[in-house]
Amino acid sequence: MELSKLTTESRNPASTMLDQMTIMEILQTINNEDKSVAFAVEEVLPVVKRVIEKTVESLTNGGRLFYIGSGTSGRIGMMDASECPPTFMTSPEMVQTIMAGGNKAFFQAVENAEDDENQGEIDLISRNLTKNDVVIGITASGRTPYPIGGIKYAKKIGAFTVGLSSNTNSLINQYTDEGIEVVVGPEVLTGSTRMKAATAHKLILNMISTATMVKLGKVYENLMVDVNANNFKLKERAKNILMETTHISYEKAENVLEETNYEVKPAIVMMKTNSSYQQSQSALQICNGNVGQTITYLLNNKTIE
Template identity: 65%
Template sequence: MKLSALTTEKRNENSMELDQLSTIDILKTINQEDKKVAEAVADALPKVENAIEQIYQALSKGGRLFYVGAGTSGRLGVIDASECPPTFMTSPEMVQTVMAGGMGAFVNAVEGSEDDERQGAADLKERNLTKHDVVIGITASGRTPYPIGALKFAHSIGAYTVGLSCNENALISRYADCEIEVVVGPEVLTGSTRMKAATAHKMILNMISTTTMVKLGKVYENLMVDVHASNYKLLERAKHTIMEVTNVTYEEAEYALTLTNKEVKPAIVMLECDTTYEKAKYAIQQSNGYVRKAIDYLNKNQS
Protein backbone atom coordinates (compact mmCIF):
# COMPACT_ATOMS: atom_id res chain seq x y z
CA MET A 1 0.00 0.00 0.00
CA LYS A 2 1.32 3.45 -0.94
CA LEU A 3 2.05 5.83 1.92
CA SER A 4 -0.50 8.34 0.58
CA ALA A 5 -3.25 5.72 0.81
CA LEU A 6 -2.81 5.19 4.56
CA THR A 7 -5.35 6.65 6.97
CA THR A 8 -2.53 8.28 8.93
CA GLU A 9 -1.48 10.17 5.77
CA LYS A 10 -4.90 11.37 4.61
CA ARG A 11 -6.06 14.96 4.97
CA ASN A 12 -8.44 15.73 7.80
CA GLU A 13 -11.63 17.39 6.55
CA ASN A 14 -12.08 19.14 9.88
CA SER A 15 -8.81 21.05 9.62
CA MET A 16 -8.66 22.02 5.95
CA GLU A 17 -8.51 25.73 6.87
CA LEU A 18 -6.08 25.31 9.75
CA ASP A 19 -3.81 28.13 8.58
CA GLN A 20 -6.70 30.60 8.63
CA LEU A 21 -8.05 29.82 12.08
CA SER A 22 -7.60 31.90 15.20
CA THR A 23 -5.44 30.52 18.00
CA ILE A 24 -8.44 29.36 20.04
CA ASP A 25 -10.05 27.71 17.02
CA ILE A 26 -6.84 25.82 16.23
CA LEU A 27 -6.81 24.61 19.82
CA LYS A 28 -10.48 23.59 19.67
CA THR A 29 -9.86 21.68 16.44
CA ILE A 30 -6.94 19.77 17.94
CA ASN A 31 -8.92 19.09 21.10
CA GLN A 32 -11.92 17.74 19.20
CA GLU A 33 -9.68 15.36 17.27
CA ASP A 34 -7.87 14.29 20.44
CA LYS A 35 -11.22 13.22 21.93
CA LYS A 36 -11.41 10.52 19.27
CA VAL A 37 -8.23 8.86 20.47
CA ALA A 38 -9.67 7.29 23.62
CA GLU A 39 -12.53 5.81 21.58
CA ALA A 40 -10.08 4.23 19.14
CA VAL A 41 -8.06 2.83 22.02
CA ALA A 42 -11.24 1.38 23.55
CA ASP A 43 -11.92 -0.50 20.32
CA ALA A 44 -8.45 -2.05 20.51
CA LEU A 45 -8.67 -3.24 24.13
CA PRO A 46 -9.32 -6.94 23.34
CA LYS A 47 -6.08 -7.06 21.37
CA VAL A 48 -4.23 -5.16 24.09
CA GLU A 49 -5.52 -7.72 26.60
CA ASN A 50 -4.15 -10.56 24.48
CA ALA A 51 -0.74 -8.91 24.33
CA ILE A 52 -0.64 -8.27 28.09
CA GLU A 53 -1.47 -11.88 28.95
CA GLN A 54 1.50 -13.03 26.88
CA ILE A 55 3.79 -10.34 28.28
CA TYR A 56 2.81 -11.24 31.84
CA GLN A 57 3.54 -14.91 31.26
CA ALA A 58 6.90 -14.07 29.71
CA LEU A 59 8.05 -11.66 32.42
CA SER A 60 6.88 -13.90 35.24
CA LYS A 61 9.20 -16.59 33.86
CA GLY A 62 12.22 -14.33 33.51
CA GLY A 63 11.63 -13.11 29.97
CA ARG A 64 12.00 -9.52 28.81
CA LEU A 65 9.85 -6.99 26.98
CA PHE A 66 11.31 -5.02 24.08
CA TYR A 67 9.78 -1.94 22.46
CA VAL A 68 11.13 -1.33 18.96
CA GLY A 69 10.51 1.84 16.99
CA ALA A 70 11.89 4.76 15.03
CA GLY A 71 11.43 8.48 15.65
CA THR A 72 8.44 9.32 17.82
CA SER A 73 7.53 5.63 18.14
CA GLY A 74 10.96 4.81 19.52
CA ARG A 75 10.85 7.80 21.87
CA LEU A 76 7.53 6.61 23.28
CA GLY A 77 9.13 3.26 24.01
CA VAL A 78 12.05 4.94 25.78
CA ILE A 79 9.69 7.00 27.94
CA ASP A 80 7.66 3.99 29.03
CA ALA A 81 10.59 1.63 29.58
CA SER A 82 12.62 4.19 31.54
CA GLU A 83 9.78 4.69 34.02
CA CYS A 84 9.56 1.01 34.99
CA PRO A 85 12.62 0.83 37.31
CA PRO A 86 11.68 3.83 39.52
CA THR A 87 7.95 3.07 39.51
CA PHE A 88 8.02 -0.70 39.90
CA MET A 89 11.62 -1.43 41.00
CA THR A 90 12.24 -3.59 37.95
CA SER A 91 15.70 -4.21 36.58
CA PRO A 92 16.64 -2.05 33.57
CA GLU A 93 16.78 -5.28 31.54
CA MET A 94 13.16 -6.30 32.09
CA VAL A 95 11.63 -3.62 29.84
CA GLN A 96 13.91 -2.18 27.15
CA THR A 97 13.66 -0.04 24.04
CA VAL A 98 15.52 -0.65 20.80
CA MET A 99 15.48 2.56 18.77
CA ALA A 100 16.44 3.17 15.17
CA GLY A 101 19.64 5.20 15.10
CA GLY A 102 20.55 4.27 18.68
CA MET A 103 19.66 6.06 21.89
CA GLY A 104 21.20 9.29 20.59
CA ALA A 105 18.25 9.47 18.20
CA PHE A 106 16.00 10.14 21.18
CA VAL A 107 17.22 13.75 21.17
CA ASN A 108 18.53 14.24 17.65
CA ALA A 109 16.76 12.63 14.70
CA VAL A 110 18.88 10.18 12.71
CA GLU A 111 17.35 10.47 9.28
CA GLY A 112 17.15 7.29 7.21
CA SER A 113 17.69 4.91 10.13
CA GLU A 114 14.03 3.91 10.11
CA ASP A 115 14.35 2.58 6.55
CA ASP A 116 16.88 -0.13 7.43
CA GLU A 117 15.00 -3.38 8.00
CA ARG A 118 18.16 -5.41 8.52
CA GLN A 119 19.34 -3.06 11.25
CA GLY A 120 16.12 -3.64 13.19
CA ALA A 121 16.94 -7.34 13.30
CA ALA A 122 20.63 -6.71 14.02
CA ASP A 123 19.90 -4.42 16.96
CA LEU A 124 17.67 -7.05 18.54
CA LYS A 125 20.32 -9.72 18.02
CA GLU A 126 22.74 -7.53 19.97
CA ARG A 127 20.35 -7.73 22.94
CA ASN A 128 20.56 -11.54 22.81
CA LEU A 129 16.85 -11.93 22.17
CA THR A 130 15.43 -15.37 23.02
CA LYS A 131 12.15 -17.18 22.48
CA HIS A 132 11.24 -16.32 26.07
CA ASP A 133 11.06 -12.58 25.31
CA VAL A 134 8.30 -10.41 23.83
CA VAL A 135 8.86 -7.79 21.13
CA ILE A 136 6.47 -4.92 20.37
CA GLY A 137 7.07 -3.17 17.06
CA ILE A 138 5.71 0.40 17.21
CA THR A 139 4.95 2.28 13.98
CA ALA A 140 2.07 4.67 13.31
CA SER A 141 2.04 3.92 9.60
CA GLY A 142 2.48 0.22 10.17
CA ARG A 143 5.02 0.01 7.36
CA THR A 144 8.29 1.30 8.87
CA PRO A 145 11.07 -1.13 7.87
CA TYR A 146 13.10 -0.93 11.11
CA PRO A 147 10.47 -2.38 13.51
CA ILE A 148 9.26 -4.76 10.80
CA GLY A 149 12.79 -6.18 10.53
CA ALA A 150 12.87 -6.57 14.30
CA LEU A 151 9.55 -8.42 14.34
CA LYS A 152 10.60 -10.71 11.51
CA PHE A 153 13.71 -11.72 13.43
CA ALA A 154 11.82 -12.11 16.71
CA HIS A 155 9.20 -14.27 15.04
CA SER A 156 11.89 -16.44 13.43
CA ILE A 157 13.34 -17.45 16.80
CA GLY A 158 9.97 -18.05 18.45
CA ALA A 159 9.61 -14.87 20.52
CA TYR A 160 6.06 -13.53 20.90
CA THR A 161 5.52 -10.51 18.66
CA VAL A 162 3.11 -7.58 18.83
CA GLY A 163 2.51 -5.01 16.09
CA LEU A 164 1.30 -1.62 17.32
CA SER A 165 0.12 0.64 14.50
CA CYS A 166 -2.59 3.13 13.54
CA ASN A 167 -3.78 1.71 10.21
CA GLU A 168 -6.06 -1.19 9.34
CA ASN A 169 -4.35 -4.19 7.76
CA ALA A 170 -0.98 -2.70 8.55
CA LEU A 171 2.06 -4.32 6.99
CA ILE A 172 3.65 -4.93 10.39
CA SER A 173 0.58 -6.93 11.43
CA ARG A 174 1.61 -9.68 9.03
CA TYR A 175 4.61 -10.42 11.21
CA ALA A 176 2.84 -10.12 14.57
CA ASP A 177 1.28 -12.80 16.74
CA CYS A 178 -0.95 -10.02 18.05
CA GLU A 179 -1.83 -7.00 15.91
CA ILE A 180 -2.99 -3.86 17.71
CA GLU A 181 -4.30 -1.43 15.11
CA VAL A 182 -5.58 1.79 16.68
CA VAL A 183 -7.31 3.69 13.90
CA VAL A 184 -7.45 7.30 15.11
CA GLY A 185 -8.09 8.78 11.67
CA PRO A 186 -6.25 11.55 9.80
CA GLU A 187 -4.16 13.99 11.80
CA VAL A 188 -5.06 17.68 12.21
CA LEU A 189 -1.71 18.42 10.60
CA THR A 190 -1.56 15.98 7.69
CA GLY A 191 0.84 13.10 8.32
CA SER A 192 2.06 14.44 11.67
CA THR A 193 1.69 11.18 13.58
CA ARG A 194 3.38 12.66 16.65
CA MET A 195 -0.15 13.89 17.39
CA LYS A 196 -3.16 11.52 17.60
CA ALA A 197 -1.28 8.39 16.60
CA ALA A 198 1.45 8.99 19.18
CA THR A 199 -1.13 9.83 21.85
CA ALA A 200 -2.91 6.53 21.18
CA HIS A 201 0.33 4.59 21.36
CA LYS A 202 1.36 6.35 24.58
CA MET A 203 -1.98 5.40 26.13
CA ILE A 204 -1.57 1.77 25.09
CA LEU A 205 2.03 1.53 26.31
CA ASN A 206 0.85 2.97 29.65
CA MET A 207 -1.78 0.24 29.78
CA ILE A 208 0.65 -2.52 28.85
CA SER A 209 3.34 -1.68 31.39
CA THR A 210 0.99 -0.74 34.23
CA THR A 211 -1.37 -3.69 33.85
CA THR A 212 1.51 -6.14 33.52
CA MET A 213 3.12 -4.78 36.68
CA VAL A 214 -0.20 -5.02 38.56
CA LYS A 215 -0.40 -8.67 37.53
CA LEU A 216 3.19 -9.21 38.67
CA GLY A 217 2.29 -8.05 42.18
CA LYS A 218 3.96 -4.66 42.07
CA VAL A 219 0.77 -2.85 43.07
CA TYR A 220 -1.34 -3.20 46.23
CA GLU A 221 -4.83 -1.76 45.92
CA ASN A 222 -3.95 1.13 43.62
CA LEU A 223 -0.66 2.00 45.30
CA MET A 224 2.94 1.68 44.06
CA VAL A 225 4.34 -0.70 46.66
CA ASP A 226 7.46 -1.50 44.66
CA VAL A 227 8.45 2.13 44.17
CA HIS A 228 12.21 2.68 44.24
CA ALA A 229 12.57 5.34 46.93
CA SER A 230 15.71 6.84 45.41
CA ASN A 231 14.98 10.54 45.93
CA TYR A 232 13.07 12.82 48.29
CA LYS A 233 9.80 12.73 46.34
CA LEU A 234 9.75 8.96 46.01
CA LEU A 235 10.75 8.46 49.63
CA GLU A 236 7.90 10.70 50.75
CA ARG A 237 5.53 8.79 48.47
CA ALA A 238 6.73 5.54 50.04
CA LYS A 239 6.00 6.86 53.54
CA HIS A 240 2.54 8.05 52.61
CA THR A 241 1.78 4.75 50.89
CA ILE A 242 2.60 2.91 54.10
CA MET A 243 0.50 5.35 56.12
CA GLU A 244 -2.42 4.95 53.71
CA VAL A 245 -2.44 1.15 53.99
CA THR A 246 -1.58 0.64 57.66
CA ASN A 247 -2.95 3.82 59.30
CA VAL A 248 0.34 4.43 61.15
CA THR A 249 1.83 7.85 61.78
CA TYR A 250 4.39 9.55 59.55
CA GLU A 251 7.10 8.79 62.09
CA GLU A 252 6.14 5.13 62.31
CA ALA A 253 6.16 4.78 58.54
CA GLU A 254 9.55 6.48 58.38
CA TYR A 255 10.94 4.13 61.02
CA ALA A 256 9.55 1.07 59.25
CA LEU A 257 11.38 2.08 56.07
CA THR A 258 14.66 2.30 57.98
CA LEU A 259 14.16 -1.34 58.98
CA THR A 260 13.41 -2.49 55.44
CA ASN A 261 16.10 -0.62 53.51
CA LYS A 262 13.42 1.70 52.10
CA GLU A 263 11.34 -1.19 50.70
CA VAL A 264 7.62 -0.54 50.93
CA LYS A 265 6.29 -4.09 50.59
CA PRO A 266 7.95 -5.59 53.68
CA ALA A 267 7.21 -2.43 55.65
CA ILE A 268 3.48 -2.86 54.95
CA VAL A 269 3.52 -6.57 55.78
CA MET A 270 5.50 -5.95 58.98
CA LEU A 271 3.04 -3.38 60.21
CA GLU A 272 -0.13 -5.16 59.09
CA CYS A 273 0.94 -8.47 60.64
CA ASP A 274 2.98 -7.12 63.58
CA THR A 275 5.95 -9.21 62.54
CA THR A 276 9.66 -8.93 61.85
CA TYR A 277 11.37 -7.81 58.66
CA GLU A 278 12.73 -11.31 58.10
CA LYS A 279 9.30 -12.94 58.39
CA ALA A 280 7.75 -10.27 56.18
CA LYS A 281 10.37 -10.84 53.47
CA TYR A 282 9.88 -14.60 53.68
CA ALA A 283 6.10 -14.25 53.38
CA ILE A 284 6.50 -12.00 50.33
CA GLN A 285 8.83 -14.54 48.73
CA GLN A 286 6.38 -17.36 49.46
CA SER A 287 3.64 -15.25 47.88
CA ASN A 288 5.56 -14.47 44.68
CA GLY A 289 5.75 -10.79 45.56
CA TYR A 290 2.04 -10.21 46.20
CA VAL A 291 1.46 -8.10 49.33
CA ARG A 292 -2.15 -9.21 49.81
CA LYS A 293 -1.16 -12.88 49.65
CA ALA A 294 1.78 -12.30 51.98
CA ILE A 295 -0.49 -10.75 54.60
CA ASP A 296 -2.93 -13.65 54.28
CA TYR A 297 -0.05 -16.13 54.52
CA LEU A 298 1.24 -14.65 57.77
CA ASN A 299 -2.21 -14.27 59.28
CA LYS A 300 -2.89 -17.96 58.67
CA ASN A 301 0.51 -19.18 59.81
CA GLN A 302 0.81 -16.97 62.89
CA SER A 303 -2.64 -17.72 64.27
Protein backbone atom coordinates in the same frame (compact mmCIF):
# COMPACT_ATOMS: atom_id res chain seq x y z
CA MET B 1 -0.09 -0.55 0.95
CA GLU B 2 0.86 2.73 -0.72
CA LEU B 3 1.66 5.57 1.67
CA SER B 4 -0.98 7.86 0.19
CA LYS B 5 -3.71 5.34 0.96
CA LEU B 6 -2.94 5.11 4.67
CA THR B 7 -5.40 6.64 7.13
CA THR B 8 -2.50 8.28 8.95
CA GLU B 9 -1.51 10.08 5.74
CA SER B 10 -5.01 11.25 4.77
CA ARG B 11 -6.17 14.85 5.01
CA ASN B 12 -8.50 15.70 7.87
CA PRO B 13 -11.56 17.60 6.58
CA ALA B 14 -11.89 19.38 9.93
CA SER B 15 -8.54 21.11 9.48
CA THR B 16 -8.22 21.87 5.78
CA MET B 17 -8.25 25.61 6.58
CA LEU B 18 -5.75 25.24 9.43
CA ASP B 19 -3.46 28.00 8.16
CA GLN B 20 -6.33 30.50 8.19
CA MET B 21 -7.63 29.67 11.67
CA THR B 22 -7.17 31.82 14.74
CA ILE B 23 -5.09 30.35 17.55
CA MET B 24 -8.22 29.48 19.51
CA GLU B 25 -9.76 27.79 16.47
CA ILE B 26 -6.57 25.74 16.03
CA LEU B 27 -6.66 24.72 19.67
CA GLN B 28 -10.33 23.77 19.53
CA THR B 29 -9.76 21.73 16.37
CA ILE B 30 -6.84 19.82 17.91
CA ASN B 31 -8.76 19.31 21.14
CA ASN B 32 -11.83 18.01 19.35
CA GLU B 33 -9.73 15.53 17.41
CA ASP B 34 -7.87 14.43 20.54
CA LYS B 35 -11.18 13.58 22.21
CA SER B 36 -11.62 10.71 19.75
CA VAL B 37 -8.36 9.01 20.73
CA ALA B 38 -9.63 7.30 23.89
CA PHE B 39 -12.59 5.86 22.00
CA ALA B 40 -10.25 4.43 19.37
CA VAL B 41 -8.18 2.83 22.12
CA GLU B 42 -11.34 1.34 23.62
CA GLU B 43 -11.97 -0.52 20.38
CA VAL B 44 -8.70 -2.47 20.66
CA LEU B 45 -8.83 -3.34 24.38
CA PRO B 46 -9.53 -7.06 23.73
CA VAL B 47 -6.29 -7.31 21.76
CA VAL B 48 -4.37 -5.32 24.39
CA LYS B 49 -5.69 -7.73 27.03
CA ARG B 50 -4.28 -10.72 25.16
CA VAL B 51 -0.93 -8.98 24.77
CA ILE B 52 -0.78 -8.24 28.50
CA GLU B 53 -1.64 -11.82 29.42
CA LYS B 54 1.21 -13.09 27.28
CA THR B 55 3.59 -10.42 28.59
CA VAL B 56 2.83 -11.36 32.20
CA GLU B 57 3.48 -15.00 31.37
CA SER B 58 6.75 -14.19 29.63
CA LEU B 59 8.10 -11.89 32.33
CA THR B 60 7.11 -14.38 35.03
CA ASN B 61 9.32 -16.91 33.25
CA GLY B 62 12.30 -14.57 33.15
CA GLY B 63 11.59 -12.93 29.80
CA ARG B 64 11.87 -9.27 28.90
CA LEU B 65 9.67 -6.73 27.14
CA PHE B 66 11.13 -4.84 24.18
CA TYR B 67 9.70 -1.84 22.37
CA ILE B 68 11.25 -1.23 18.95
CA GLY B 69 10.56 1.76 16.73
CA SER B 70 11.89 4.85 15.04
CA GLY B 71 11.32 8.57 15.56
CA THR B 72 8.30 9.38 17.71
CA SER B 73 7.44 5.69 18.07
CA GLY B 74 10.81 4.91 19.59
CA ARG B 75 10.68 7.94 21.86
CA ILE B 76 7.27 6.93 23.20
CA GLY B 77 8.64 3.47 23.90
CA MET B 78 11.53 5.00 25.81
CA MET B 79 9.20 7.20 27.85
CA ASP B 80 7.33 4.12 29.03
CA ALA B 81 10.33 1.83 29.53
CA SER B 82 12.41 4.40 31.41
CA GLU B 83 9.69 4.88 34.02
CA CYS B 84 9.47 1.20 34.95
CA PRO B 85 12.56 1.03 37.21
CA PRO B 86 11.62 4.01 39.43
CA THR B 87 7.91 3.17 39.47
CA PHE B 88 8.05 -0.60 39.88
CA MET B 89 11.66 -1.24 40.95
CA THR B 90 12.28 -3.39 37.89
CA SER B 91 15.75 -3.91 36.52
CA PRO B 92 16.59 -1.70 33.52
CA GLU B 93 16.74 -4.90 31.46
CA MET B 94 13.14 -5.99 32.09
CA VAL B 95 11.55 -3.33 29.85
CA GLN B 96 13.76 -1.90 27.11
CA THR B 97 13.46 0.28 24.03
CA ILE B 98 15.41 -0.19 20.82
CA MET B 99 15.56 2.91 18.67
CA ALA B 100 16.39 3.25 14.99
CA GLY B 101 19.61 5.23 14.81
CA GLY B 102 20.69 4.31 18.34
CA ASN B 103 20.38 6.27 21.57
CA LYS B 104 21.38 9.57 19.94
CA ALA B 105 18.18 9.38 17.90
CA PHE B 106 16.11 9.89 21.06
CA PHE B 107 17.25 13.52 21.02
CA GLN B 108 17.84 14.27 17.36
CA ALA B 109 16.47 12.68 14.20
CA VAL B 110 18.83 10.32 12.38
CA GLU B 111 18.04 10.48 8.69
CA ASN B 112 16.99 7.26 6.94
CA ALA B 113 17.52 5.13 10.07
CA GLU B 114 13.91 3.97 9.92
CA ASP B 115 14.37 2.57 6.42
CA ASP B 116 16.98 -0.04 7.39
CA GLU B 117 15.10 -3.29 7.99
CA ASN B 118 18.28 -5.27 8.48
CA GLN B 119 19.41 -2.96 11.29
CA GLY B 120 16.26 -3.78 13.26
CA GLU B 121 17.34 -7.41 13.29
CA ILE B 122 20.93 -6.56 14.15
CA ASP B 123 19.90 -4.38 17.08
CA LEU B 124 17.69 -7.10 18.55
CA ILE B 125 20.45 -9.68 18.13
CA SER B 126 22.71 -7.40 20.15
CA ARG B 127 20.26 -7.67 23.07
CA ASN B 128 20.53 -11.49 23.06
CA LEU B 129 16.83 -11.90 22.36
CA THR B 130 15.31 -15.24 23.41
CA LYS B 131 12.04 -17.08 22.87
CA ASN B 132 10.97 -16.00 26.37
CA ASP B 133 10.92 -12.33 25.39
CA VAL B 134 8.14 -10.09 24.05
CA VAL B 135 8.80 -7.64 21.22
CA ILE B 136 6.38 -4.83 20.37
CA GLY B 137 7.06 -3.10 17.06
CA ILE B 138 5.71 0.46 17.14
CA THR B 139 4.94 2.17 13.83
CA ALA B 140 2.07 4.54 13.18
CA SER B 141 2.00 3.71 9.48
CA GLY B 142 2.42 0.00 10.14
CA ARG B 143 5.00 -0.24 7.38
CA THR B 144 8.26 1.18 8.81
CA PRO B 145 11.11 -1.16 7.78
CA TYR B 146 13.20 -0.88 10.97
CA PRO B 147 10.68 -2.34 13.45
CA ILE B 148 9.49 -4.81 10.80
CA GLY B 149 13.03 -6.16 10.57
CA GLY B 150 13.15 -6.56 14.32
CA ILE B 151 9.76 -8.27 14.39
CA LYS B 152 10.73 -10.72 11.64
CA TYR B 153 13.82 -11.75 13.60
CA ALA B 154 11.91 -12.02 16.89
CA LYS B 155 9.27 -14.18 15.25
CA LYS B 156 11.94 -16.42 13.76
CA ILE B 157 13.47 -17.24 17.15
CA GLY B 158 10.09 -17.80 18.82
CA ALA B 159 9.63 -14.61 20.84
CA PHE B 160 6.07 -13.29 21.23
CA THR B 161 5.58 -10.48 18.72
CA VAL B 162 3.15 -7.56 18.59
CA GLY B 163 2.59 -4.77 16.09
CA LEU B 164 1.28 -1.43 17.35
CA SER B 165 0.07 0.76 14.51
CA SER B 166 -2.67 3.21 13.54
CA ASN B 167 -3.80 1.69 10.24
CA THR B 168 -5.86 -1.39 9.47
CA ASN B 169 -4.20 -4.33 7.73
CA SER B 170 -0.78 -3.00 8.69
CA LEU B 171 2.17 -4.58 6.95
CA ILE B 172 3.96 -5.24 10.24
CA ASN B 173 1.11 -7.45 11.42
CA GLN B 174 1.69 -9.89 8.61
CA TYR B 175 4.60 -11.05 10.77
CA THR B 176 3.29 -10.71 14.35
CA ASP B 177 1.39 -12.92 16.78
CA GLU B 178 -0.92 -10.03 17.69
CA GLY B 179 -1.68 -6.72 15.99
CA ILE B 180 -2.95 -3.68 17.88
CA GLU B 181 -4.32 -1.42 15.15
CA VAL B 182 -5.68 1.67 16.88
CA VAL B 183 -7.19 3.78 14.09
CA VAL B 184 -7.48 7.39 15.23
CA GLY B 185 -8.14 8.86 11.79
CA PRO B 186 -6.31 11.58 9.88
CA GLU B 187 -4.17 14.00 11.85
CA VAL B 188 -5.00 17.70 12.18
CA LEU B 189 -1.62 18.36 10.58
CA THR B 190 -1.57 15.87 7.72
CA GLY B 191 0.81 12.98 8.33
CA SER B 192 2.03 14.32 11.69
CA THR B 193 1.60 11.09 13.63
CA ARG B 194 3.32 12.58 16.68
CA MET B 195 -0.19 13.85 17.43
CA LYS B 196 -3.22 11.51 17.67
CA ALA B 197 -1.45 8.31 16.68
CA ALA B 198 1.35 8.90 19.15
CA THR B 199 -1.11 9.78 21.90
CA ALA B 200 -3.00 6.54 21.31
CA HIS B 201 0.22 4.54 21.34
CA LYS B 202 1.35 6.13 24.59
CA LEU B 203 -1.99 5.29 26.21
CA ILE B 204 -1.65 1.67 25.11
CA LEU B 205 1.96 1.30 26.26
CA ASN B 206 0.96 2.76 29.62
CA MET B 207 -1.76 0.12 29.83
CA ILE B 208 0.58 -2.71 28.88
CA SER B 209 3.33 -1.84 31.35
CA THR B 210 1.02 -0.86 34.21
CA ALA B 211 -1.35 -3.83 33.99
CA THR B 212 1.60 -6.19 33.57
CA MET B 213 3.28 -4.86 36.70
CA VAL B 214 0.02 -5.07 38.64
CA LYS B 215 -0.27 -8.75 37.73
CA LEU B 216 3.39 -9.30 38.64
CA GLY B 217 2.58 -8.20 42.19
CA LYS B 218 4.22 -4.79 42.06
CA VAL B 219 1.08 -2.94 43.15
CA TYR B 220 -0.96 -3.18 46.35
CA GLU B 221 -4.47 -1.77 46.08
CA ASN B 222 -3.68 1.14 43.71
CA LEU B 223 -0.36 2.04 45.28
CA MET B 224 3.20 1.80 43.93
CA VAL B 225 4.53 -0.45 46.66
CA ASP B 226 7.58 -1.43 44.63
CA VAL B 227 8.62 2.20 44.32
CA ASN B 228 12.39 2.68 44.32
CA ALA B 229 12.65 5.22 47.15
CA ASN B 230 16.08 6.62 46.35
CA ASN B 231 15.44 10.34 46.78
CA PHE B 232 13.61 12.65 49.18
CA LYS B 233 10.37 12.82 47.16
CA LEU B 234 10.11 9.05 46.79
CA LYS B 235 10.98 8.43 50.44
CA GLU B 236 8.15 10.74 51.40
CA ARG B 237 5.87 8.86 49.00
CA ALA B 238 6.93 5.59 50.66
CA LYS B 239 6.01 6.99 54.07
CA ASN B 240 2.64 8.20 52.79
CA ILE B 241 1.90 4.80 51.25
CA LEU B 242 2.70 3.05 54.52
CA MET B 243 0.63 5.53 56.52
CA GLU B 244 -2.28 5.21 54.08
CA THR B 245 -2.37 1.41 54.16
CA THR B 246 -1.64 0.81 57.85
CA HIS B 247 -2.92 4.00 59.55
CA ILE B 248 0.26 4.55 61.54
CA SER B 249 1.91 7.87 62.37
CA TYR B 250 4.50 9.62 60.24
CA GLU B 251 7.18 8.91 62.83
CA LYS B 252 6.28 5.22 63.02
CA ALA B 253 6.27 4.93 59.23
CA GLU B 254 9.71 6.52 59.08
CA ASN B 255 11.07 4.13 61.72
CA VAL B 256 9.68 1.04 60.01
CA LEU B 257 10.98 2.09 56.59
CA GLU B 258 14.41 2.72 58.05
CA GLU B 259 14.34 -0.89 59.23
CA THR B 260 13.34 -2.14 55.76
CA ASN B 261 15.77 0.14 53.93
CA TYR B 262 12.75 1.95 52.52
CA GLU B 263 11.27 -1.14 50.91
CA VAL B 264 7.55 -0.54 51.13
CA LYS B 265 6.31 -4.10 50.62
CA PRO B 266 7.84 -5.70 53.73
CA ALA B 267 6.95 -2.60 55.74
CA ILE B 268 3.25 -3.01 54.89
CA VAL B 269 3.34 -6.73 55.59
CA MET B 270 5.06 -6.17 58.94
CA MET B 271 2.43 -3.69 60.07
CA LYS B 272 -0.53 -5.64 58.71
CA THR B 273 0.51 -8.98 60.24
CA ASN B 274 2.62 -7.96 63.24
CA SER B 275 5.53 -9.87 61.73
CA SER B 276 9.27 -9.29 61.76
CA TYR B 277 11.19 -7.97 58.79
CA GLN B 278 12.67 -11.42 58.24
CA GLN B 279 9.26 -13.08 58.36
CA SER B 280 7.77 -10.60 55.93
CA GLN B 281 10.65 -11.00 53.49
CA SER B 282 10.41 -14.79 53.57
CA ALA B 283 6.66 -14.73 53.07
CA LEU B 284 6.92 -12.23 50.21
CA GLN B 285 9.34 -14.57 48.50
CA ILE B 286 6.95 -17.48 48.89
CA CYS B 287 4.08 -15.38 47.49
CA ASN B 288 6.11 -14.03 44.54
CA GLY B 289 6.12 -10.50 45.92
CA ASN B 290 2.34 -10.11 46.01
CA VAL B 291 1.55 -8.05 49.12
CA GLY B 292 -2.12 -9.01 49.39
CA GLN B 293 -1.37 -12.71 49.10
CA THR B 294 1.52 -12.39 51.55
CA ILE B 295 -0.69 -10.76 54.19
CA THR B 296 -3.26 -13.54 53.84
CA TYR B 297 -0.53 -16.17 53.96
CA LEU B 298 1.03 -14.81 57.16
CA LEU B 299 -2.29 -14.29 58.93
CA ASN B 300 -3.02 -17.97 58.34
CA ASN B 301 0.49 -19.26 58.93
CA LYS B 302 2.47 -17.71 61.76
CA THR B 303 5.07 -20.46 61.93
CA ILE B 304 7.23 -19.13 59.11
CA GLU B 305 10.80 -18.33 60.20
